[in-house]
Amino acid sequence: MIASTKPAKPASMLTTNLVFIGRSLRHSLRNTEALMMAIMLPVMLMLLFTYVFGGAIDSGGDYVNYVVPGIILLCAGFGSSSTAVDVSNDMTNGIIDRFRTMPIKSLSVVTGHVAASLARNLFATAVVIGVALLVGFRPNASFIEWVLAIGVITLFILTFTWLFAAIGLVAGSPAAASGYGFALLFLPYLSSAFVPTDTMPSWLQGVANHQPITPVIETIRGLLTGTPLDNSAWWAVGWCLFILTLAFVWSIFSFRKKAGRR
Amino acid sequence: MKSMAIEVSGLRKSFGKQSVLSGLELSVPAGSVFALLGPNGAGKTTLIHILSTLIAPDGGKVLVGGYNVQTEQELVKQHISLTGQFAAVDEVLSAEENLRMIGRLSGLSSSQSRTRTEELLKAFDLVDAAKKRVKTYSGGMRRRLDLAISLVVDRPVIFLDEPTTGLDTVSRRALWDIISELASQGRTIFLTTQYLEEADQLADQIAVINGGRIVATGSAEQLKARVGGEVIELLNGHDEVIHTVPTTGSIQDISRTLNELVHSVPPGTRVNIRRPSLDDVFVALTTNGKEVL
Incomplete structure (x- = not known):
């Protein structure tokens, strides 16, 4: 009755990764509440900033054009933070033990979550940009500038997703993972996302101008609405690659440590 | 002389200062059902984790299917399947999706996984619930699915860590029947349990573990x-x-x-x-x- 099937050989790296990406995408699509939140929250924030706070903030131009790049990043940060919870869920469930006793590279579980987060957040970004256009966002970017802007957004999402994956790997529980993730989400507020940094007290300007989010926002803003780019593109890519590398190494290290307890 | 599916000698493992296994000796002949019996905290799960490559031993020699769990991990992994103490199933997916996923990860082609999934759903009486999310399953159904997942591809050595803990009598007996059938097909089954009746029913050989060592081995009759x-x-x-x-x-x-x-x-x-x-x-x-x- 329970006859047997023998595989010719273990699954390839490619198959393993594709299977895990498919699994995480299914997870994302079935967690409707989280998916709705990831899209609705940034849209609500955008409406809030445009119509409620916008009138009182002088950004030297139409505020909606100023704030949209910040909202895109906030949305990406928020959307990728759920990766911490997804990864932590897997690590605290017996299923990771099953994967680890199979002849596969079990870190692909995490890669799957990262890929799904990328897909989810690019979709959410598209929705945010769509709504932004409806409420008066008027970018003047060329096709090339759009492509570059989307490239920077993608790199940012990837970076933050790996960072949140690492947080999910070190957190003791999904609830803790969610808490740590929340702390990181304050970063966009301490940047040029919502107000020009020269309106802040000087000590805070130091923080705001030199933290990684500001150059990313300035780059996207520059590409989409034509504000001066200066060096921010280099800083943005540099910061992202730097954090991405750290987060990736940290993930591998903590995956081995946690899953292996070796 | 019969070949040994599992051979353990002088196995030591401690977590921090607490010694969990201290000089454990064990051998399990290929094709037999071996039950490891012991109270909570005796080191049963630690031993299973070492045998299934999840954690590394501090000392001693551990061979599974003739392969060393420390130096030949990948070969050991191709030889075993583990059903842990907590049902290792993906709750968000359906039974069908769980089985197919493991099939693909085990190196089966897409169509092989599909065929195998259908066979297993039938064998484990999960056809009706096949497309429902596992989250909605009862404890017994989860355990059956868990075991079915372990059997997607044929592995000669099967580890079952407390397979019937928390199940009602009917589900437990159903699971016993499945385990006996697996054993009759020549696989080696290594199970841990707190239930003596379970060991008595299923096992050819029983080892009692206490304080990190095997304190007795033999058939149920010999032990009595x-x-x-x-x-x-x-x-x-x-x-x-x-x-x-x-x-x-x-x-x-x-x-x-x-x-x-x-x-x-x-x-x-x-x-x-x-x-x-x-x-x-x-x-x-x-x-x-x-x-x-």
């Missing part, structure tokens, strides 16, 4: 014989044991004993002849320990 033979118990009207006398179990011995006792006991005394159960063995071995044997 080790704690002593049968006893005659005298019970008062409230079913309380008031006197016990060892006996060989022969009619002559029982008759002689009863004749000696018959005038010295109060009226209403009743007699019970008790053979030691595995429970007796377990209590004897795990409380005041090794000196009993």
Whole structure:
């Protein structure tokens, strides 16, 4: 009755990764509440900033054009933070033990979550940009500038997703993972996302101008609405690659440590 | 001489200062059902985790299917399947999706996984629930799915860590039937349990683990014989044991004993002849320990 099937050989790296990406995408699509939140929250924030706070903030131009790049990043940060919870869920469930006793590279579980987060957040970004256009966002970017802007957004999402994956790997529980993730989400507020940094007290300007989010926002803003780019593109890519590398190494290290307890 | 599916010698493992396994010796012949019996905290799960490559031993030699768990991990992994203590299933996916996923990860082609999934859903009585999310399953269904997942591809050595803990009697018996069937197909099954009845029912060989060492091994019968033979118990009207006398179990011995006792006991005394159960063995071995044997 329970006859047997023998595989010719273990699954390839490619198959393993594709299977895990498919699994995480299914997870994302079935967690409707989280998916709705990831899209609705940034849209609500955008409406809030445009119509409620916008009138009182002088950004030297139409505020909606100023704030949209910040909202895109906030949305990406928020959307990728759920990766911490997804990864932590897997690590605290017996299923990771099953994967680890199979002849596969079990870190692909995490890669799957990262890929799904990328897909989810690019979709959410598209929705945010769509709504932004409806409420008066008027970018003047060329096709090339759009492509570059989307490239920077993608790199940012990837970076933050790996960072949140690492947080999910070190957190003791999904609830803790969610808490740590929340702390990181304050970063966009301490940047040029919502107000020009020269309106802040000087000590805070130091923080705001030199933290990684500001150059990313300035780059996207520059590409989409034509504000001066200066060096921010280099800083943005540099910061992202730097954090991405750290987060990736940290993930591998903590995956081995946690899953292996070796 | 029969080949050994699992061979462990001098195995040591500690977490921090706490020593969990101290010089454990064990061998399991290929094709047998081996039950590891022990109280909570005796080191059962740690041992299974070491055998299935999840954690590394501190010392000693551990071979599974002839491969070293530390230096030949990938080969060991191709040889085993683990069903852990907590149902290792993906709750968000359906039973069908779980099985197909594991099929693909195990190196089956898409169509092979599909065929295999259908077979297993039938064999484990999960056809009706196949497309429902596992989150909605009962404990027994989860366990069946868990075991089905372990069997997507044929692995010669199957580890089951407390496979029936928390199940009702009907589900437990259903699972026992499945395990017996797997064993009859020549696989080696290594299971841990707290239930003596389970070990008695399923296992060819039982090892009792206590304090990080194996304190006794043998068949259920051999273990029972080790704690002593049968006893005659005298019970008062409230079913309380008031006197016990060892006996060989022969009619002559029982008759002689009863004749000696018959005038010295109060009226209403009743007699019970008790053979030691595995429970007796377990209590004897795990409380005041090794000196009993």
